[in-house]
Amino acid sequence: VRLVESGGDSVQSGGTPRLPCVASGHRDRSYCMAWFPQASGTQREQVSSILGDGSTTYADPVKGRFTISQDASKTTLSLQMNDLKSADTAMYYCAAVICLPGSNTNYDVGKWIDFGFWGQGTQVTVSS
Numbered sequence: 001v002r003l004v005e006s007g008g009d010s011v012q013s014g015g016t017p018r019l020p021c022v023a024s025g026h027r028d029r030s031y032c033m034a035w036f037p038q039a040s041g042t043q044r045e046q047v048s049s050i051l052g053d054g055s056t057t058y059a060d061p062v063k064g065r066f067t068i069s070q071d072a073s074k075t076t077l078s079l080q081m082n083d084l085k086s087a088d089t090a091m092y093y094c095a096a097v098i099c100l101p102g103s104n105t106n107y108d109v110g111k112w113i114d115f116g117f118w119g120q121g122t123q124v125t126v127s128s
Helices: 109-115
Strands: 002-005 010-012 018-024 030-036 048-050 055-060 068-069 076-081 090-098 123-126
Touching: 002 090, 018 030, 018 090, 030 068, 030 076, 030 109, 048 068, 055 068, 090 109
Parallel strands: 010 123
Antiparallel strands: 002 018, 018 076, 030 048, 030 090, 048 055, 068 076, 090 123
């Protein structure tokens, strides 16, 4: 599975960028997909995911501000970011991991890192 993120930029606080992640080579399998920002000097943390049953999850800091979505062909995963804050500054990685279709089980970061597929990341920098 190959994942390619884009859309990262330097934006002002309150900005509304949209990050697409284009997936290829993922036919005939069920994948959970998620976004993991990694700020300088910190570990990757999941902020949003789409699970095997299509349900979505959001970390508390981004609830009400970020929206994750996937097109019908499951080729493009997107993260709409609204009301950006300086704390959102990070490299944003798109990831996919094989998961059970119809399941709402999410996985810990370790499983995503060990067994998932990752893009190269796209940098979002928020200035006040």
